[in-house]
Amino acid sequence: MKVTxxxxxxxxxxSMKTVSRVINKEPSVRKKTxxxxxxxxxxxxxxxxxxxxxLAGTSSFTVGLVYDNPNAYYVIDxxxxxxxxxxxxxxxxxxxxxxxxxxxxxxxxxxxxxxSRLAGLVLTPPLSEHSKITNLLDELKIHYVRVLSxxxxxxxxxxxxxxxxxxxxxxxxxxxLKHGHTNIGFICGDxxxxxxxxxLEGYKAALVDFDTPLNAAFLYDGKYSFESGVEGAKxxxxxxxxxxxxxxxxxxxxVAAGALFxxxxxxxxxxxxxxxxxxxxxxxxxxxxxxxxxxxxxxxVISQHAARLLFTKTRGARNQDKEIITxxxxxxxxxxxxxxxx
Amino acid sequence: MKVTxxxxxxxxxxSMKTVSRVINKEPSVRKKTxxxxxxxxxxxxxxxxxxxxxLAGTSSFTVGLVYDNPNAYYVIDxxxxxxxxxxxxxxxxxxxxxxxxxxxxxxxxxxxxxxSRLAGLVLTPPLSEHSKITNLLDELKIHYVRVLSxxxxxxxxxxxxxxxxxxxxxxxxxxxLKHGHTNIGFICGDxxxxxxxxxLEGYKAALVDFDTPLNAAFLYDGKYSFESGVEGAKxxxxxxxxxxxxxxxxxxxxVAAGALFxxxxxxxxxxxxxxxxxxxxxxxxxxxxxxxxxxxxxxxVISQHAARLLFTKTRGARNQDKEIITxxxxxxxxxxxxxxxx
DNA sequence: AGTTAAAATGACAACGCTGTCAATATTCTA
DNA sequence: TAGAATATTGACAGCGTTGTCATTTTAACT
Numbered sequence: 096m097k098v099t100x101x102x103x104x105x106x107x108x109x110s111m112k113t114v115s116r117v118i119n120k121e122p123s124v125r126k127k128t129x130x131x132x133x134x135x136x137x138x139x140x141x142x143x144x145x146x147x148x149x150l151a152g153t154s155s156f157t158v159g160l161v162y163d164n165p166n167a168y169y170v171i172d173x174x175x176x177x178x179x180x181x182x183x184x185x186x187x188x189x190x191x192x193x194x195x196x197x198x199x200x201x202x203x204x205x206x207x208x209x210x211s212r213l214a215g216l217v218l219t220p221p222l223s224e225h226s227k228i229t230n231l232l233d234e235l236k237i238h239y240v241r242v243l244s245x246x247x248x249x250x251x252x253x254x255x256x257x258x259x260x261x262x263x264x265x266x267x268x269x270x271x272l273k274h275g276h277t278n279i280g281f282i283c284g285d286x287x288x289x290x291x292x293x294x295l296e297g298y299k300a301a302l303v304d305f306d307t308p309l310n311a312a313f314l315y316d317g318k319y320s321f322e323s324g325v326e327g328a329k330x331x332x333x334x335x336x337x338x339x340x341x342x343x344x345x346x347x348x349x350v351a352a353g354a355l356f357x358x359x360x361x362x363x364x365x366x367x368x369x370x371x372x373x374x375x376x377x378x379x380x381x382x383x384x385x386x387x388x389x390x391x392x393x394x395x396v397i398s399q400h401a402a403r404l405l406f407t408k409t410r411g412a413r414n415q416d417k418e419i420i421t422x423x424x425x426x427x428x429x430x431x432x433x434x435x436x437x
Numbered sequence: 438m439k440v441t442x443x444x445x446x447x448x449x450x451x452s453m454k455t456v457s458r459v460i461n462k463e464p465s466v467r468k469k470t471x472x473x474x475x476x477x478x479x480x481x482x483x484x485x486x487x488x489x490x491x492l493a494g495t496s497s498f499t500v501g502l503v504y505d506n507p508n509a510y511y512v513i514d515x516x517x518x519x520x521x522x523x524x525x526x527x528x529x530x531x532x533x534x535x536x537x538x539x540x541x542x543x544x545x546x547x548x549x550x551x552x553s554r555l556a557g558l559v560l561t562p563p564l565s566e567h568s569k570i571t572n573l574l575d576e577l578k579i580h581y582v583r584v585l586s587x588x589x590x591x592x593x594x595x596x597x598x599x600x601x602x603x604x605x606x607x608x609x610x611x612x613x614l615k616h617g618h619t620n621i622g623f624i625c626g627d628x629x630x631x632x633x634x635x636x637l638e639g640y641k642a643a644l645v646d647f648d649t650p651l652n653a654a655f656l657y658d659g660k661y662s663f664e665s666g667v668e669g670a671k672x673x674x675x676x677x678x679x680x681x682x683x684x685x686x687x688x689x690x691x692v693a694a695g696a697l698f699x700x701x702x703x704x705x706x707x708x709x710x711x712x713x714x715x716x717x718x719x720x721x722x723x724x725x726x727x728x729x730x731x732x733x734x735x736x737x738v739i740s741q742h743a744a745r746l747l748f749t750k751t752r753g754a755r756n757q758d759k760e761i762i763t764x765x766x767x768x769x770x771x772x773x774x775x776x777x778x779x
Numbered sequence: 780a781g782t783t784a785a786a787a788t789g790a791c792a793a794c795g796c797t798g799t800c801a802a803t804a805t806t807c808t809a
Numbered sequence: 810t811a812g813a814a815t816a817t818t819g820a821c822a823g824c825g826t827t828g829t830c831a832t833t834t835t836a837a838c839t
Binding site for chain 2: 142143144145146147149150155167168170171174175178185187188189190192206209210211212321349352353355356359360378379381382384
Binding site: 109110111112113116123124125128147149150151152 | 786787788789790791793794795796
């Protein structure tokens with residue numbers, strides 16, 4: 096029942112070490128030997144034991160995914176992306192949700208890393224933005240890849256995958272401006288998230304390019320939540336909409352859905368009286384009524400690339416054949432929640 | 438930097454085996470010895486190496502969570518529940534999404550199990566309902582716990598955690614009947630899911646108890662998706678609602694949200710002209726407008742218990758102190774999407 | 780062909796822990 | 810308080826792989 100590397104070695108008539116070389120795709124194995132071993136592996140249906148590899152080897156075959164994100168869709172997408180890559184490469188994934196406000200976080204982190212001797216870590220926002228964490232990892236000498244909101248201007252492209260929220264916001268805002276909107280509200284997400292400031296800057300840049308003045312009253316400091324969207328819309332549209340706002344950018348899809356909800360409560364017609372847009376294109380941007388105009392962000396693809404980047408870092412130059420993209424720009428998706436100013 | 442069991446043993450002045458006994462909470466360790474060792478563990482901040490434990494020990498410290506469920510909220514809740522338990526017990530979790538229609542599934546399963554020598558598996562619906570999988574696991578002699586839709590009448594309570602969807606549906610239907618609704622549509626979920634038939638039976642039972650005839654035309658064969666909810670509502674309300682339906686049970690919250698969406702397209706007022714309800718109480722049942730009446734299902738608690746049950750199975754009688762609940766009944770949550778018949 | 784350099788392979792210990800079983804310490808019995 | 814019964818501890822091998830380094834084979838030269 097249980098097949099070990101030794102069984103394969105015997106069947107192939109080589110040493111265990113050679114089998115090990117083959118399954119790890121190490122160089123200096125003759126093609127012929129390689130084939131013989133592979134045949135034996137297949138015949139016996141051999142599966143290398145992960146625990147033994149982790150124990151004996153220099154680098155382990157386990158990577159971690161760390162997140163502090165209440166958005167289930169986001170987390171699932173990230174997981175699936177990393178997971179699909181892991182499956183291909185024979186790695187294991189351990190997931191580690193945590194709260195960056197938690198004082199025990201640091202300790203927990205260290206515990207996890209000590210216990211499972213991770214080959215590397217994928218960090219997602221907002222954790223990826225905290226130097227407290229990256230410093231800790233640097234200290235522990237753990238490889239990691241960060242998924243970050245930002246523009247690919249920095250020089251640490253071998254550690255980061257950027258999501259260009261600036262551009263996404265710029266384009267969404269432009270879309271609205273082209274439809275004649277000038278008084279555009281923005282319900283910002285959590286201040287602690289880099290995506291919030293990136294999106295805000297993109298919004299501002301678009302206004303500038305269209306010679307449209309920015310009114311500070313158009314901005315609402317919120318959070319990345321449905322409830323915050325409700326509150327934000329109420330605040331922006333208060334006093335019978337004296338600000339004359341005709342469009343609102345939600346900080347993300349959830350916020351936009353909240354804004355939609357609030358508008359409905361106030362009897363406002365979407366998109367006739369008010370355009371609303373989101374970010375991320377999560378499934379429920381298609382489940383609101385009307386459906387949300389938003390910026391599509393391919394989180395599963397992004398996380399796949401993050402994992403790939405991590406693997407190349409961990410194992411040196413192997414797999415360099417496939418080019419790694421380290422910057423992603425969400426693409427705008429126009430649906431029914433936005434339309435011309437009337 | 439790296440602390441092994443040997444270091445602890447030396448500091449405590451005992452053998453490695455004794456330290457091992459202490460960290461595994463094995464019996465026959467003198468209280469005094471226990472304390473001495475624990476002090477050493479703390480002083481050195483020792484963390485047992487998981488790979489070594491998995492390799493050397495009889496049962497591993499890794500459990501798996503297997504799912505085939507497109508519902509991100511559900512998956513995340515299940516994960517978090519199992520994960521929280523794992524953290525407490527020092528186990529690792531590997532997650533394994535898979536498709537039960539995939540022909541490679543079986544092979545993948547075997548590969549995963551061979552590779553990581555799992556202590557056990559938590560199966561969630563609909564995978565937990567397939568004898569193909571449970572048979573395979575029985576064959577491989579792998580412990581598992583199934584989370585199932587059903588009533589706790591079966592005798593394999595040491596392997597199953599039941600979610601009483603029958604009762605949930607019964608109560609939701611009763612709620613509607615009490616509000617005077619008699620023509621109640623039901624947009625069923627996937628036929629392959631046990632929850633679909635359970636919910637349907639609960640619905641029927643309530644009708645019987647209220648002497649309300651069931652019209653087969655009130656039932657729509659759908660899927661657990663938003664789109665199916667849209668289609669279902671359109672079908673049930675077609676021809677200007679000649680069936681005179683005044684309430685619709687969505688197969689789950691997503692379906693209900695879809696029905697809500699369709700109703701809106703048709704210009705139907707909710708809940709004045711039509712009551713709509715869901716199941717599960719997932720976050721977006723609070724993000725529709727109006728908010729959904731639904732049946733709250735504590736998936737995180739359920740999965741915690743599943744994990745606990747698995748651990749007691751794996752390690753014999755330990756932890757029996759905390760009683761394990763193997764049956765959960767969702768509780769109805771009344772919100773704005775349902776109201777009296779008008 | 781005879782050297783020499785380079786490539787391919789193998790022997791064996793080690794990774795950090797637990798299982799087995801033998802050794803010792805403690806408690807109990809008469 | 811001796812002797813048996815039991816509770817507690819320890820020595821050591823082994824889990825299945827990989828790293829190190831020695832050895833053998835092949836290729837590349839005169």
